[in-house]
Amino acid sequence: MADEKKLTPRAEDFSAWYNELVLKAELADYAPVRGCMVIRPNGYGIWERMQQALDAMFKETGHVNAYFPLFIPQSYLQKEAQHVEGFAPETAVVTHGGGKELEEPLVVRPTSETIIYSMFAKWVQSYRDLPVLMNQWANVVRWELRTRLFLRTLEFLWQEGHTAHATHDEAEEEARKMLGVYRDFMEGWMAMPVVTGRKTESEKFAGALRTYCLEAMMQDNRALQAGTSHNLGQNFARAFDLTFQSESGSMEYAWNTSWGVSTRMIGGLIMTHSDDTGLLVPPLLAPIELVIVPIYRKEEERSRVLEAAERIKRSLGEWERRAPNRLRIEIDAREGITPGAKYYHWELRGIPLRLELGPRDLEKNQGILVRRDNREKRPVSLDTIGEEVEDLLELIQESLLISARERRERHSIRKPISYDQFRQLMEGEGAFVYAGWCGDGACEAAVKEETKATIRCLPDEEFQSAETPRHCLKCGGSAAEEALWARAY
Ligand SMILES: [Zn+2]
Secondary structure (H helix, E strand, O other): HHHHHHOOOOOHHHHHHHHHHHHHHOOOOHHHHHHOOOEHHHHHHHOOOOOOOHHHHHHHHHHOOOOOOOOEEHHHHHHHHOOOOOOOOOOEEEEEEEEEEEEEEEOOOOOOOHHHHHHHEEEEEEHHOOOEEEEEEEEEOOOOOOEEOEOOOEEEEEEEEEEEOOOOHHHHHHHHHHHHHHHHHHOOOOOOOEEEEEEEOOOOOOOOOOEEEEEEEEOOOOEEEEEEEEEEOOHHHHHHOOEOOOOOOOOEEEEEEEEEOOOHHHHHHHHHHHOOOOOOOOHOOOOEEEEEEEOOOOOOHHHHHHHHHHHHHHHHOOOOOOOOOOOOEEEOOOOOOHHHHHHHHHHHHHOOOEEEEOOOHHEEEEEEEEOOOOOOOOEOOOOHHHHHHHHHHHHHHHHHHHHHHHHHHHHOOOOOOOHHHHHHHHHHHOOOOOOEEEOOOHHHHHHHHHOOOOEEEEEOOHHHHOOOOOOOOOOEEEEEEEEEEEOOO
């Protein structure tokens, strides 16, 4: 079986490890078109759970879902380009339809600001129509040259929130609020700690006034931008004539925000928690939380163990503390496969808990629970298994976040270092380096050119160092801000 061959260890080749894991755990596969991916049920099951959790959080914060079309008139993007300097999406363009050349080419959406704000312009007349708080779940296309499963593909799935407000301050509050929602999700559900902050002028979304982001550290000490939230100012409102009559009767341009996260988060999840054996999914996002592996030799044992497994599955499913959020359980009753091979199969796929159940265990009214994260084994009485399983799942969820945070802090540098040391570090094991920046784009660009590291963000106060750095990492001049530097995906 393809399963049996071990993954390349992370320490040997992190990137090979990642690719092999995605394929062998059956999360995704390469599609016939270069740069496109097929998301397989194991991967899509994680995405579905991400979607459900986020969707509930968006609705709790007052947003509603809508759907806007895949095709966008090319003139819309040109209109945007006139207003938004530096906006050049890698677009796919449809020139023919029904066998005829189109009068106006259609762009396959790279993001939906243009079409959404042109529709808002139609729907919003007065300050009474504001705010508009909308989200859409969709796919987008960016014609990327270098692609990697989940991290950068031609087509990917995401959500994009788009809002319109009467004032700058309301838009700013919304952009910050959604950054907080993303952080709660990434830490609470993905167990992936993030640093939040603002992008520099050169790293922000071209159409935005300010871009906020969430940066997570992967196990190779590189950063992954896991989500962004933009205060768009009035840039798009001006381009698409999104105006409203204010309370005092004057006509004003609306203020917009947009914010998004994508299937890229699955890549982040993999590179945050998984190990040389395979995937490790935090329980809250695991399509299966517990797998029961029946162990037997003789036919008589087989029926007894399988019956017990079914009984346990049923009782856990109906177990009061969990209902109606039922425990997601699978019994691996496949014939002709050894228990050891089954363990490996489920470890590779990242299922957080396993219950081993054999005839001798049943005589003692027990089973053996094994944690995927630290391999710890413990016998549990079948009378109290519901509580044991629930407690362990919660514990695993918590310890994944704690160990990811500890790992990040171990590889974060907050003491002053020379530019040479920084350069060596970036070429070697990598790190999150908190250091001063004079605010000059030339220093930022030189660092990028020389070390491939970028300013991931100007971190929010909570993440800033106790002692504010005094000198720019690059030029040694006086620091205007503290920046987080790292190589990134
Ligand atoms: Zn400088």
